[in-house]
Amino acid sequence: MYPQHEFNILHIAQRLRKLETDRKSFDEVIDQIRASDGVLWGFPLYILHVHGNYKRFIELVFERGVQEAFKDKYTAAISTSIHFFDHTAHNYIHAICDDLEMRFVDSFAPHMGDLMNEEGRQALVTFGRQFLEAIQTQVPTQRQFLPLKTNSLPYQPVLPPNPVSTQGKKIVILHDGKQEDNNLTKMVRRCRGAFSGSVEVINIYDIDIKSSCIGCLKCGSNNVCAFTGKDSYIEFYRSTVMTADVLVYAGAMVDRFLSARWKIFFDRIFFNTHTPVLVGKQIALVVSGPLSQEPNLMEVFRGFYEFQGANLVGAVSDEADCLASGDSAELDRLLDQLMARAVLYAHNGYRRPQTFLGIGGMKIFRDEMFGPLRMIFPADHRAYQKSGLYKTFPQANFSERMRNIFGMPVLSIPSIRKGFDKVLKTQMVMPFQQVVAKAKPANIAEPNSAEKG
Ligand SMILES: Cc1cc2nc3c(=O)[nH]c(=O)nc-3n(C[C@H](O)[C@H](O)[C@H](O)COP(=O)(O)O)c2cc1C
Incomplete structure (x- = not known):
């Protein structure tokens, strides 16, 4: 929907084993994050939270001391689920973004079937536009979770x-x-x-x-x-x-x-x-x-x-x-x-x-x-x-x-x-x-x- 922007998709959970064992691959991911204008966290709900591999990637960011790559980046989170504790997964990611001193704009948590109707698609497009505009206009953001x-x-x-x-x-x-x-x-x-x-x-x-x-x-x-x-x-x-x-x-x-x-x-x-x-x-x-x-x-x-x-x-x-x-x-x-x-x-x-x-x-x-x-x-x-x-x-x-x-x-x-x-x-x-x-x-x-x- 926004071809004027470049979107790079990084499969951090699927490629976890590689990212964990091969430092070069991990650094490449971090370099892409460092070079970006915004980070959109995307995940399916897994047992009231993000997938274990997704979490492990986040642990690696802190363990390897590369938090600075995320600092001050505009960020937002998007999930799919059947709404069973989607809010707890989003609370987690939002708090992690705050810990990384990112600038959290918004989260979007549709049911996995929502994209099958026009209203759901429209909502996603609007969410995307707001996120991109937030980056362009450097909107002020406030921390929600204290360290x-x-x-x-x-x-x-x-x-x-x-x-x-x-x-x-x-x-x-x-x-x-x-x-x-x-x-x-x-x-x-x-x-x-x-x-x-x-x-x-x-x-x-x-x-x-x-x-x-x-x-x-x-x-x-x-x-x-x-x-x-x-x-x-x-x-x-x-x-x-x-x-x-x-x-x-x-x-x-x-x-x-x-x-x-x-x-x-x-x-x-x-x-x-x-x-x-x-x-x-x-x-x-x-x-x-x-x-x-x-x-x-x-x-x-x-x-x-x-x-x-x-x-x-x-x-x-x-x-x-x-x-x-x-x-x-x-x-x-x-x-x-x-x-x-x-x-x-x-x-x-x-x-x-x-x-x-x-x-x-x-x-x-x-x-x-x-x-x-x-x-x-x-x-x-x-x-x-x-x-x-x-x-x-x-x-x-x-x-x-x-x-x-x-x-x-x-x-x-x-x-x-x-x-x-x-x-x-x-x-x-x-x-x-x-x-x-x-x-x-x-x-x-x-x-x-x-x-x-
Ligand atoms: C192991 C597993 C755990 C899941 N746990 C949850 C959950 O806690 N809450 C929820 O709403 N959906 C849960 N789901 C449903 C997934 O979130 C859903 O399949 C996914 O969002 C679909 O993504 P897709 O539309 O990108 O394929 C789970 C699915 C799997 C396979």
Whole structure:
């Protein structure tokens, strides 16, 4: 649409292996960025975020100290998706642009089908024009995400361990700790020591993952990944993660997320396509890094685990500023109680109600699998039929429909509506009062020792 401008397309995710291993190829990409007037970040949504390889490229920019090539460049971001957490991926890229001191103009996040209609095409053309004009006229831009400040405590576990029984539950701790003696590995050790029974501790670097997800969609028909038998990820995920009762995810923040290794791990989960496979599991997050300054990261985790039907018990980080006393003993206690709470919740089968993130997300998938994506993902379609998800369509609720069909005309008579409005609230509250009147004392499992402490 704008032939007067030159567009160079750089496939940073697809060519990641080359860019990572061949410095010359990487430098050529960076040189092109340095020579450009503007940078348009383009990506498909992958598991509530950008693809793991895309993230790894961003890590390389910081690791290799070439941020200056991006500084002061005008920039914008464009994605395609089915709108499942497109905002979190865009928040991430925008924040990265701010970290690179770029001049962020705007983002554009259409549904992957939007270009098939005139309105969608027009919107894209207008977005493009605004971006190009912003570069030409050097519009002022404002930073939206402040730089992250590292404030990790020099963690040294001090309190004697107070292990709790695993109560026969399967506990799995997954982490990406590289060095023996950093905060993450110490926190992982503390978590392990918080249980008296057997616990599996797995470093995700030790899992044989040959490739990141290549988006081939072979899994769509029956959840069989193209890499089945070629590496051990699928077998590992099925036998270790999907069978656990409590899953502890421990990672150090790398830029505005966890590491690209973690992202690749999450992307490969896609062999289950859009069917929740962690239903009823208790999830604990243990993070080394400025988690409280990056709410987008928690939004990704909340959304992901809510959609999965799991229960996010809580998150603990090593941020000194977030500890009332700012010392290691407090972090010990926080980790101990997070682990104890996870077992207790597993024992009680506790799952807190989903929020907008899980409910809204699931409705997006339900509508897509019922309609446009059914042929691509028949395995999801079958799973949704089996789980009764399609019965949550409002039109499937017969009694509600009848009430609306016959009740609405009656209530549209002004005198009846007036009387209805008067009793509306008492009528709404009445069924709850009846439930409360019948309630009996709760019968909940006793908290174990660490929980009491
Ligand atoms: C592994 C994988 C993960 C995906 N994760 C998401 C997601 O979290 N949210 C979303 O809206 N779409 C997700 N999608 C859909 C892709 O974003 C969509 O296929 C892509 O935008 C299509 O791009 P294209 O139109 O350029 O081919 C995912 C697709 C794959 C293959």
